[in-house]
Amino acid sequence: MQSLNGFKRTDYCGTPTLEKIGNEIAVCGWVQRCRDLGQLVFVDLRDRTGILQLAFDDHTDKAIFDQARRVRAEFVLAARGVLRERSSKNPDLPTGSVELEVTELRILAESETPPFEIEENSDVNDTLRLKYRYLDLRRPDMQRAIALRHKVVKLTRDYFDDNGFYEIETPMLTKSTPEGARDYLVPSRVHPGKFYALPQSPQQYKQLLMLSGFDRYFQIARCFRDEDLRADRQPEFTQIDLELSFVDVDDVIAVNEGYLQRVFKDILGIDIPLPIQRMPFAEAMDRFGSDKPDLRFGLELCDLGDVVKDCGFKVFAEPMASGGSVRCITVPGGADKFPRKQIDSLVEYVKTYGAKGLAWAKLSPDAMSSSFAKFLTDDEMAALLARAGAETGDLVLVVADASEKVVFASLGALRCEVARRLDLIDKNDYKLLWVTEFPMFEYSEEEERYVAMHHPFTAPMDEDAALLETDKKRCRAKAYDIILNGTELGGGSIRISTPDLQESMFRALGFSAEDAQERFGHLINAFKYGAPPHGGLAYGLDRLVMLLSGQSSIRDVIAFPKVQNASELMTSCPDVVESKQLDELGLKITEQSAQ
């Protein structure tokens, strides 16, 4: 093994081309592959930019040649030599016309045989990848994803700086606010029995920064939520967080449309036409059964309620009698694309969203087959199909439930599932959408009260302010989400900036003045001293980068992600700690809870 000892790299592996022929260059990197032909050895050297072929032949010094023959995959090398044109070129490699005739070779580190091959698009199971994440990250697709993430962060800083935003850091050790997601707690040594919480978002701090007069703030902010993971949810994730003063909804949207336009132009070379489409929450639910509709395909929902409310089929009529909903999607030409077995699996699919079943009608050209036609009169069936807009060859899929929420959730998911199965989604299509006018409140079955849909500092729409305490269900918020291809990229709102309105909001949520003071006193007190009208938005950086890089999991754009049970396989955390550490914190762990 040799040291660098004054060796200076002149070039990255992926860059040398024909213009540099005859130059002496020096490169460093990892051995991708060796090809030993006896009297001739080729070594592919890899760094973050690409691969350069090192050549060893009868011109090569004997000692260097012998050294080259014992090189193995993932050894770390430094090589100096003269760049020369290859006698036979490799058109698949950017550097495929050149090679390095090596005159100096240093083996800087040897490597054990890696547990999996370091190659693009490897299909190795996730456990192993994550246990050896540092090797997984050597793969070119991971290198590209992480580089793309850097590029997005860089242009984010540039854009918001260009638009007058200050980047300001907010604390990681904060006060727990039990509304919302579960907090990660950090015990205090100095205050035994007391805890910090890691931030779920910088929400309250950024509002206070507006009150302090910074006018425009942003932060690439790490956030923590102790909830179960998904493909697009990690317990620790990054937000692009921003807040602006003296603005209303349109102002926040305008500055973010500029940002999104720049992201898509700089990263993907795509021109996003502005303004981005907007859709009120109620319309999104009605047409797509979702507050984050994927607009890359149709299959919109259709309300059958008034057509079936008096029909003889109890499955349809009873939900209508108890305030429920009966809706359908019509799949054009779907009659012959879904054999019985596929329909059965769609039935199972909607059941995972709480639907009790899925009624269907196939309008095949020869004959209609349906799971419910026999329960309806011919007139009722004709009216239903007319409402559904179904024509010969189509497939109609109906969900009926006493809970409108279940109908929306089932059909909203079903239309995406059907689109996937029929391959209706263009992977190169990017459909952005602002969903606006969210309800202020949603009813929590668990807590048996109305809770804030967004958070308790969200301002109601001006025309709905009077409904805050009189008709919560109808009260809409100055809240907006930005949706990309059916994924929530970010969301935000205009905030409440006057104490009167904030108190009214707390009353609406059922907090006593004491509760509110206990939980949010710092914010309430601050707002007595003149808060500017303000609002903002936060993007999920991981999701944004995931979608821009075409990945299907945010794990693939996070260097060191956690797995589904929130542990990290490489370092094996969380882990037990020494009892001394616990003693200092005044904490005790019973044997049962430790194991």
Place this chain on the structure above:
RNA sequence: GGCCCAGUAGUUCAGUUGGUUAGAACGCCAGCCUGUCACGCUGGAGGUCGACGGUUCGAGCCCGUUCUGGGUCGCCA
């Protein structure tokens, strides 16, 4: 907390109705090879079939439990 999927060589996988010594490709090791580039050729090593228990004359295969990972519902102001 619920549901679904997966676990066989270092890796990716195959493995028939439960039946002889569990296979392939890649990787690894050794030898040969002067223009390869997924080099080639020859030979070799490598397995607690995730774990435990059960059924059986006999289990990679059937049953139960459990572990690990993935997806998802709940959850995620």
